[in-house]
Amino acid sequence: MTDAKNKGAALLNNPFAFALLSIVVGVLVGAIILVVAGYNPFRAYGEILAGIFSGPRNIATAIVRSTPIVLTGLSVTFAFRTGLFNIGAEGQFLIGGLTAALLGFSVSLPPILHIPFVMIAAAMAGAAWGGLAGYLKARFGVHEVIATIMLNWIAFYLNNFIVSLPSVQRPESEASYKILDSARIDILGAWKMSDVGLAWRRENAGSFFAELLRAEINWGIVVSVLVVVLIWFILNKTTLGYELRAVGFNRDAAEYGGINVNRSMVISMAIAGAIAALSGGLQVMGRTQEITKLAVMEGNGFDGIAVALIGNTTAYGNIFAGLLFGGLVHGGGRLQARMGAPSEIIDIVIGTIIFFIAIPNLIRVIIKARERAKAKKEVTDVA
């Protein structure tokens, strides 16, 4: 009896084990749905795994897919930990991409300056965008959820508006001009498309590096991990982080303790906005090199909410959860291509994982029921 209790308590107190359990449940529910739909779940998950892990190209692509949501997840996490719900990562991401694209093609600097300049500018623009939501809440009491939902759509149309300007839109395209090489952070991106690069890749086709170069490899993930470390440090090791977390933990107590709650809300939304916008900037610098007119929201910000939750709203949790999410999405593409099974099974698996993360009490109830059954059995045994 005490054994079961200890085991259950240990599981619930160990966020990693708990997240792992939720992932297992998510995969199982996905399998059941696949069976019901008439697909072989072993083959389906085999295809997904092969889609992620077969060869350097797929592994690299899975990582590239994960890069943006690691940071949007971090953005949501940061706001969460300070007591705010940032649904606005989506719009902040767009603002960051927009800023990066504009400054990437219109400003001419040597790479050593251009790259940090664009990154910082993208983050600053996002800080303003996110900080605005924080300010509206602090000054006017506008719920941050509403404010960020509205700001998402405003960012969406602002993006489309700016792309359509004659000085921005590349002729005969629905996209902006490409950023200059000096602002790009993809790895050997220009070289691999040059004559020399293409010749080398033909000669060495199938080799490790040639395969790797087939993915859109870039430095984004490295920057992202560094930012995760930085945010972890700010949250956990600085006075500012302590104050922000105190507000998130108990607003009234923090205020009583002399913390300026309104100021904290603005700062925390500004930082969250900066992180999400940096993610958008890195996406442009490392992958797309341009921004396009959007027909629908891309979902990087909303996926970030899922990543943050699966990562237990810890800074480093976003790395693991982001890789899991990005990997599944990339692998899901192969599922669709090879088996014709709907790749949306990935959304169902992700949704189930989050659902089970939402209900830690379910496990408590199961443990309790087992205890009760055991106790009952002991009683009947004695009788």
Place this chain on the structure above:
Amino acid sequence: MWLSIAFLIGQTMMYASPIIFTSLGGTMSENSGVVNIGLEGMMVVGAFTAATVGFYSGNPWIGFLAAGVAAGSFGLLHAVACVTFNADHVVSGIAINFLGPGLSYFVSRLVFDGATQTRSLDLANKIPRPLDPLFGSNTFFELVLNRYATAYLALIMVAVVWFLLYRTKIGLRIRSVGQHPEAADTLGIHVRRVRYFAVIGSGVLAGFGGATLSIAIVSQFRPGLISGQGFIALAAMIFGKWKPQGAVLACLLFGFSQALVVFLGLRTQAIPTQIMSMLPYLITLFVLVGFVGKAVAPKALGRAFGEDA
């Protein structure tokens, strides 16, 4: 002039009707103390179900009701998590926003040969416009009143939900478990049962909202059809201070600004369309800043009831 006004009123009703249903759902759930951020996902489920069932049954009303049942079952799922297992309401809602659309597209691909959009309904099989034969085309009353039945139903539902919340025993119970579940419990109110009722009801209404989009305003379900309307409805509900009469005004304001975009877009090229499309969101933000004071949510909103699961 009069025709322009009529056009604006008519378009306002059209754009507002799906979010009126959904925000009424939000009002029910949140008045009982359960945050429902899953409205978006529930709307998607409703839109898909209505379009699919409507297509195969040939009867839009069967599709409409099926949408309520399907989205209501996601309401049930949300209630199981939040009410029985004291889950974090926001997290469960986010899960539903992945599960609902995920399942909808999954089933759509199975049913419609790998497509994530359903086959279009024949015009005759859409939700009817009951007043259609009454007016000559392009007259004032035609432009205002010749709406799909769902637009009228939405307005009727406002009165129904208002009556339910403020004039019936169950409504009093819903509001009391949202304000102070422990006190309600002491008075013998079955807190969990009341919350289940309200949350399932919110799913049904969100499903109707989705159905309004897919089988009245357009004639099929496709990706991007809902795109954020559930969140807009959520915002309208908060904007309307958690009251059905407030929510409907917020929805109408939002619908009006969308109608204005269409209206201006037809008449002038001076303002770029993208800038005009921002209007509904900008207006909402400005109104929130300028006219609305701090909104007061139900006191027990988002809080679990009782320690024991």
